[in-house]
Amino acid sequence: METRSLMDMTLVSGAIEPCVNTGIGTSSDKANSNSIAGQPVKKKKAMTSLYLKYFETASDGKTRRCKFCKQSYSIATATGNLGRHLNNRHPGYDQIRDTAEVGPHTTIANDSTSKSLSSIQAKPQIDRDLINWFLLKFLINASLPFSTLEDESFISLYKFLDPRAKIWPREQAEAVSLQVFQSMQEDVRASLQNVSSKICLTLDFWTSCEEILYMSVTGHWIDDMWHMHKVLLNICHIAYPCSGPEILYALTRVISSFDLDMRIVSCTTNNSQQAGHACQLLMEQMDSQKRPFFYIPCGAHALKMILEGGLVNLKPILSKIREFMIEVNSNCDALEDFKQMVALYQEGPLKFPIDTSASWNGDFTMLDLAPNAVDNTMKKHEETIGGGCSLTLPPSEYSAINILHQFLDQFYKTTTNLCTTKIRTVGLVLFFIDHIADLITSCRDDSCQDWLKTLADDMYNRARSFTGQVYNGFTFMCAILDPRIKRELVPDALNSDKNLEEARGFFLREYSKNNNHFMVITSNGFGGAHESGFSSSIENTDAVSFAEEIARKRRRSNISLTKDELSQYLTEPPAAMTTDALDWWRANSARFPRLSIMARDLLAVQGTSVEPDELFTSRGEDLHKRRYCLPFVNVRPVLCVSSWIQSGYKFRLGPTEIDFDSLVETGVGKRG
Incomplete structure (x- = not known):
């Protein structure tokens, strides 16, 4: 298929209508241009009208001459008259960007020279249409709903930047994004046909604000040069009641649409009972056709469940500390005092601003805060922080935090290593889980704290269940x-x-x-x-x-x-x-x-169904916010196209590849 540039493509019909600005307004002439005989002429202030740049002053300083037609006017002629001359004799004069280029043979559009005006208007029209493409990419990259285009403040901003610009209606932007989605999905499908090795799947699930369950299906493989690849295949709506058969139906449709029936070897799920049931049904289908297929639960989700068991008893304390740090982060005086206290008591080092997310990393950060700095800052700002309620922690709570922090330190190192490891093989994930199980066993056997032993028992049972x-x-x-x-x-x-x-x-x-x-x-x-x-x-x-x-x-x-x-x-x-x-x-x-x-x-079989940092760091909260607010009609075009761009696929509509970087460079070069 022939690939064309955006400048060669036929722009979406109805996107931008030609808009001709016939002038920037006419000033009312309140001054009489003819001097009254016998009366002294009052000294006038220097003129600063925008019309003056289209006239040149004669060497004698007594007249002004139009740069277009060379007609002369007295130096005392009011600017309103000069404006009327330009509007009547030279409509379209304001489209000339550089008046230095105006000469005696410059043609300005009028009834007999509409073709010249069309050439002057051509480039601004294309640029204003390209604005909609950049806007479309912005909405996709930011995971914003297309209803943003109907926001009055957003429209006002664009009118301020360019009154002639017309933003695509929401319906048109959604239709174009769907066409882009379909075009790029064909590229993904074509690229998978060249894969010679087996392909392993991962499944991720989430629910939107419309209470619709979605499943993203991602393919992973290793090429002949031993490079790992992954690509989002599709995002599927799981029909009610969202059980195993409904998940299986959506999954098999994705597999068939990409012609992967004979090429998949495994699927890593999010450990939910419904997803496991769907994979079990798929394995039975594959087995009946003598095709190998296996599924495994996600090691990262299992580790998250284990860690949640370790923090369950300290949630009230963590909530109190998190509330304090959120307010400190937003209060310049309190934050400065907190930093000084940390330095005074030699507690730290701490990374500012403090991570207050509800993730595992955020929870561990709450356990690792400097106790003396926290206590003294709370006391100093107790009237302005905490809504009038005391956030000071008693010694028993500080003691529990210190014990649990020491116990969970190795867990934190493990999750950090898992998040930063480039290739998370099944063997490596199981190695980490086994290490965690050994730590729990050691704590359960050696601890003198009954509450910690009970906590370790719960964590151990969760690990063994996985x-x-x-x-x-x-x-x-x-x-x-x-x-x-x-x-x-x-x-x-x-x-x-x-x-x-x-x-x-x-x-x-x-x-x-x-x-x-x-x-x-x-x-x-x-x-x-x-x-x-x-x-x-x-x-x-x-x-x-x-x-x-x-x-x-x-x-x-x-x-x-x-x-x-x-x-x-x-x-x-x-x-x-x-x-x-x-x-x-x-x-x-x-x-x-x-x-x-x-x-x-x-080795392409994934030990985790999602990137571990989506479960253990604030990145997971950011991802949830982006996906949660998208309406049904925007989910696939926005999330799939955004993922494909990150994977290196070209933004494409039909046969046309849209290279935004080149368009920016071209536009900057022309303006320069």
């Missing part, structure tokens, strides 16, 4: 293919000989031959008596041909070599935790030609 769902042969395979994890760092409850044998069977069956990649699988997804490439009719025949005997020897040799790849890989020590797992496989794929194919497929 591991009971996620530990299976498939996650074992994904974990050991991370060269930093292998078997040495796989959690003990997952690191069983049974799982290893299932992994071997899966590897031999699916990856011993490239042309049999993911074609046959048993009912439980692992092991089984079938081996790809073997004909059951020949196996049951007593008389085996000479050619078949040779073929069997070669197959056994191939399987032996394949098995040795896995054995050799597992016998080597794990790589350092600072190693990039994909870089390691890029450097070692030649040593493990078949195992590397399996690694490329399974």
Whole structure:
């Protein structure tokens, strides 16, 4: 399809109508231009009218001459008369941007020269239409509803900037955004056709202000150069009652629309019962067609649930501290006093402004605040902070905060590491969860505080509930293919000989031959008596041909070599935790030609269904605000197009790519 620039495209009909400004107004002439004979002429003030720039003063200083037609007027002629001359003789004179360019042969539009006026007006008309495209992109990037276009203050702003500019009606902007969405979705679909590896899905759910449940479906894969990719496929409305069958219906439509039926291998969900039910139904469908498919719960959601269990008893205290810090952040005097107290008591360092979000990072920040600085600032500003209520914490509450802060410090480091890690493989996520479980067990066994032991028991039960769902042969395979994890760092409850044998069977069956990649699988997804490439009719025949005997020897040799790849890989020590797992496989794929194919497929399986910082930092609150307020008609065009632009896809309407950066540079260059 031929790609054209925006300047070549036919602009949306009705977007901008030609607007001709025939003048900037005419001043009333209250002064008599003819002097009364016999009376002294009063000295006049220097004229500063806008009309004067279109006239030049003669060398004798007694007359002014029009720059267009050279007609002369007395120096005493009122500016109102000069304005009438311009309006009557030279309509369109105000479209000339630089009066220095005006010469004796300059043509200004009138009834006989409308073509010249059209050429003068052409560029401003295009620029005003481009304003709507930039406005459309602004609304999409900011995730604003298109009803913003109907806001009176917004319209007034545009009229102030350019009275001739016309903003697209909301309905037209919505129609154009939908066309952009459809055009860019075709680009996404086309790009996925070139992916040679398996594609892994993640699901995220949220509810809008209209109480509509949405599901975003994202695809992840690793390319031939061992680079990880992800792209939002679609955002689906989940019909009431929003249970497993409704989620399954929406999910299968997305899979089919992108022709992924034979190419997906896994789906990571948000741990909700309804999403798990939908994935279970999908796995049963795939299994009936002898296609492998697995689903796992999200490690980040599980970790968030564990942390919420650790903070449940301190929520009232955290709320009190958060209320105090929100007011301090908004009060310059109180904030300055707080900073001085922090320095005085040598408490900190603290990062200002203090994170007061309701996220896990915000909660931990509340636990980490300087107690003396908080206490003294509260006392000094108790009349202006807290609405007249005392926010001072008693010693018992400070003691509980200090104990819990020490206990949760390792949790904070873990979540921070998880948020900043570029490639979050299943093995790495399970490694972190296992570390958290060990910390909880140690606290439960060693703590002298009964309330802390009770809290640790609740956190431990939540952790084990997750591991009971996620530990299976498939996650074992994904974990050991991370060269930093292998078997040495796989959690003990997952690191069983049974799982290893299932992994071997899966590897031999699916990856011993490239042309049999993911074609046959048993009912439980692992092991089984079938081996790809073997004909059951020949196996049951007593008389085996000479050619078949040779073929069997070669197959056994191939399987032996394949098995040795896995054995050799597992016998080597794990790589350092600072190693990039994909870089390691890029450097070692030649040593493990078949195992590397399996690694490329399974390392794309996501250990979390969303970016961890969406759950543990204030970014999650920002994302919720952006999605929550969007009406149904704007959700897909706004959120999908915004995500696709961030993923590197071009903003496109039909065959036309709209390069906003180039348009800005071109506009600046022309104005310069």
